[in-house]
Amino acid sequence: MKAGWFKQWAAGVAAMALPVLAQAQAADPKPWQLNMGRGVTHLSQNAYEAHMLALWICVGIGILVFGAMAVAMVKFRHSKGAKPDTGFTHSTRLEIIWTVVPVALLVLMAFPATSKLINMYDTRDSEMTVKVTGFQWMWKYEYLGEGVEFTSRLDRKSDELRQSGATVSAADHEHYLLDVDNMLVLPTDTKIRFVITADDVIHAWWVPALGWKQDAIPGIVNEAWTQIDEPGIYRGQCAELCGKDHGFMPIVVKAVPKDEYQQWLAAQKPAAAPVEAAPAAPAEEAAPAEAGEQNTEATATADVADAAVAG
Numbered sequence: 243m244k245a246g247w248f249k250q251w252a253a254g255v256a257a258m259a260l261p262v263l264a265q266a267q268a269a270d271p272k273p274w275q276l277n278m279g280r281g282v283t284h285l286s287q288n289a290y291e292a293h294m295l296a297l298w299i300c301v302g303i304g305i306l307v308f309g310a311m312a313v314a315m316v317k318f319r320h321s322k323g324a325k326p327d328t329g330f331t332h333s334t335r336l337e338i339i340w341t342v343v344p345v346a347l348l349v350l351m352a353f354p355a356t357s358k359l360i361n362m363y364d365t366r367d368s369e370m371t372v373k374v375t376g377f378q379w380m381w382k383y384e385y386l387g388e389g390v391e392f393t394s395r396l397d398r399k400s401d402e403l404r405q406s407g408a409t410v411s412a413a414d415h416e417h418y419l420l421d422v423d424n425m426l427v428l429p430t431d432t433k434i435r436f437v438i439t440a441d442d443v444i445h446a447w448w449v450p451a452l453g454w455k456q457d458a459i460p461g462i463v464n465e466a467w468t469q470i471d472e473p474g475i476y477r478g479q480c481a482e483l484c485g486k487d488h489g490f491m492p493i494v495v496k497a498v499p500k501d502e503y504q505q506w507l508a509a510q511k512p513a514a515a516p517v518e519a520a521p522a523a524p525a526e527e528a529a530p531a532e533a534g535e536q537n538t539e540a541t542a543t544a545d546v547a548d549a550a551v552a553g
């Protein structure tokens with residue numbers, strides 16, 4: 243066990259030191275992962291680059307400052323006869339250097355960071371919109387203009403395990419508290435706009451692999467976008483303390499190729515499905531129906547949000 247975490251820790255250090263290894267990091271965070279992941283989107287790559295630039299500048303400053311301290315302590319120590327310079331008050335040249343160098347470093351970091359931030363909020367030319375609504379304690383997803391919507395809540399197995407009071411290990415559930423009944427299915431290579439709001443309290447929608455988190459606030463519609471490069475399953479959680487079950491409203495995004503997404507979407511449309519095919523999908527229908535009662539109040543707020551989105 244001990245050797246296990248040391249190995250992961252060592253791998254993390256190696257991954258930080260070697261960008262090549264960092265690239266091999268999985269999209270979702272792993273236990274003892276030290277460095278930020280690259281994620282699977284253009285925006286997450288941007289965030290990773292901004293982070294790495296700042297990290298390496300900090301490493302350089304750390305080496306310089308601690309190196310200078312070490313040299314000073316060893317070379318000018320009392321036992322070697324060093325005498326403190328009690329007459330020193332200030333040095334204009336030094337003051338200029340320690341003002342100009344940090345300003346230059348900040349400007350160096352601010353330019354790429356600002357352009358990346360502007361890009362992050364640019365939802366123009368998106369090909370589809372998904373409305374995300376946070377509830378205590380689940381998410382609702384609406385594919386705007388498609389007539390497809392459903393709720394997504396903690397999977398039954400995680401729920402049973404957490405209520406059993408037992409200590410849960412990976413052997414009991416590989417994705418304990420990180421699985422849902424209905425995944426948010428999204429197409430790859432598509433610019434997807436999200437409009438994010440909440441029904442009751444403030445939540446935050448966060449999937450690390452996508453590279454951002456966005457607050458879900460009642461009465462306010464926040465925007466975000468993504469374009470997922472690689473198909474896969476990406477997990478996240480609510481990132482705003484939203485009540486007693488805050489830890490039990492995970493997010494699972496399933497990114498699939500465009501044609502597969504179109505097939506999935508067509509199958510979700512109740513009107514388009516032939517009547518005899520209706521009993522084929524009762525399992526997926528069960529959850530929204532169950533949640534329906536709690537959601538009626540939600541509809542009023544959701545309508546306001548819809549109006550805001552349309553406007």
Ligand SMILES: [Cu+2]
Pocket residue numbers: 376377379444445446480481482483484488491
């Ligand atoms: Cu929440």
